[in-house]
Amino acid sequence: MSDSTKTPTTVWQCPDEDALQSAETFLADNGVEYLLAQFVDLHGCSKSKAVPVSCLNMLCHEGAGFAGGAVLGFYMSPQDPEYILIADLSSLKLMRWMPGFASIRGFGYVGGQRYGLDSRNVLAKQTARLAAQGQRLMTGLEPEFYLLSRDEAGTIVPFDRTDTLETPTYDYKGITRNATYLRELHKTLESTGLEVYQIDHEDANGQFELNYKYDEALVSADNLQFFKMAACEIANEMGAICSFMPKLSATTTGNGTHIHCSLVDEAGNNLFLDESDHSGMGLSKTAYHFIAGILEHAAALTAILCPTVNSYKRLVTGTPDRPSWAPVYVAYGDNNRSAMVRIPYGRIEVRIGDGAMNTYLATAAIIAAGLDGIERELSPPPAQSLNFYDLTAVQLGELGVSRLPATLGDALTALEQDVLLAEALGSQLINNYIILKRQEWNAYQATVSAWEIDRYLTFY
Known part of the structure; x- marks a missing residue:
């Protein structure tokens, strides 16, 4: 007792x-x-x-x-x-x-x-591959989300109706006027042992990001599922809507879920860190091989980390006056947020994932791709610190930098052709995933949108 x-x-x-x-x-x-x-x-x-x-x-x-x-x-x-x-x-x-x-x-x-179709089992199988070599993948997930409500006309608007700045990033009023919700979410996560270390207002009205401490890959995936559940239910109790939808509108910033990765040994030593790295990024040979594996399988990974029709409305370059922060290009670089992989010294950040991804499958796919790079000792191309959004198609071609798939259909085709991911994650799972997502893509293709009605109804 x-x-x-x-x-x-x-x-x-x-x-x-x-x-x-x-x-x-x-x-x-x-x-x-x-x-x-x-x-x-x-x-x-x-x-x-x-x-x-x-x-x-x-x-x-x-x-x-x-x-x-x-x-x-x-x-x-x-x-x-x-x-x-x-x-x-x-x-x-x-x-x-x-x-x-x-x-x-x-x-x-x-x-x-x-x-084999249980996503948590799929991730556990990949972490077991690492454990057999005395290694673990530590991941830190950065979920972005919107706090919204409906106005009297039923239109989706920020929960805080005063959140109307054209550039609201880090706006202090965005924090103070949503403090009741953010405090309760923080306390809920803290009560389960998740160490929250920062909360900020993101680039769009009503958009936030809450960061908590990294953990072993399977635990991190569990934690993100709990985070989503808590964020949505606490919002619901307050009469608000919490949304992880990748892209809310054509003019707003998307909801990403970046995945920070570090491979560690049994003693907890970071196997991605090498202080003698001549590039200044603090990366070991193992880290470079892991990056090469991710770049090698980038197109297929996109189908898993960006799993919806809506996801590809996020993967755009933006406009000259308001560039996108979403990664569109298959490249990596020192603190380069225009590349799909950013290097925050001694670890890697995979930036393509969004709020709709199945985190268990996404993490399992990253491990499988990274291990392929390590086992085959693949070498990545040179790191790039250029702003890819400023480059023309010709300039990108000269650098050997390709673009991520532009639609869910294109990404699924790449996944169908990726033999390694099918072998690692299970051909039945990949086949079923493709069937499920092809149904979504085909339904979208057949849908006549309000945009089409507005544009074409009397045009001709």
Whole structure:
């Protein structure tokens, strides 16, 4: 029995021994009645079942059953075995906005085997490849999002109606007038052990970014799913809309989710860091090989890190008076934000990902591409510190710099042709992903937009 005179901790830390008993005590101390057993579909959207806390032992050993055929991207038939989620205690988090509830994620099984279309399993398989070599990938994720509402006419507008500056980046009023929401989101993340180190107003009205400390790749992906859930539900309670949509309009900045990467050994030493690097970027040979792998598979990676029709409205160069911050070009450079890979000394930042990506699949694909570069000892082209947005197509061609796919259709074609990613992530998963996304692309292609009606209805 716990000492009732002590203030219970709200941060669960999974011990090596007696983890289940410790978790039961933790949940009891914090008044938890229900667990949300959670996984993501192929889109990366969280799916859940509420499980009474008294069933934690069952959830950890027998699991919770789901009809897999009802989950997008699983493509299971009615006669197939159930998808069984076995809880992973290390993912346990209290849900501050829902007293009495906690979130727990796990690994999916079908027929007694790890299910190859479970995104978390796919990432775990890639991290296991690293672990076999005594390595881990540490990732720091930077989610951008909009805080919005609808006005009296139903139009989407910033939640803070005074957020109207033409260039609102870092505007102090954007922070102070949304402080209630930002404070609650910060406290919620802090209560689960996520160390928030900065919050800022981004480039568009109603847009924010909240940064928290990096972690091992699988934990980081779990943390981002929790972040999205918390950000959206706290907003909903306030009558607001939190959106991670990649591109809200043609004239607003997109929502990116940049992924900072460092490969470390068992002692935690950064294998990407080399102080003697003649370029001044502090990169090791291993880091250069990893970068080369990412550039080699850039087009196919885009289909996974930029997974929607809307994603490609973000991957544009902008206008001369308002350039885009989105990475459009297959290149890397020292602190170069116009390239798809930026080098913030001794680590790499993959900048193409957006708010719609399935973070488990995205991270797994980055590992697979990076390891391909390391195993084949690929060398990247020279780093570029030029502003690619200022260059002509001819100048880019002279530098050997290509452009990322301009549409979801083009990116899916590149993914279909990438044998390495299919082998690493599983051909069934890649095939199902392409089927799902081709359906989205074809539906978009067949849709007649309001823009077309406005432009062509009486034009001819």
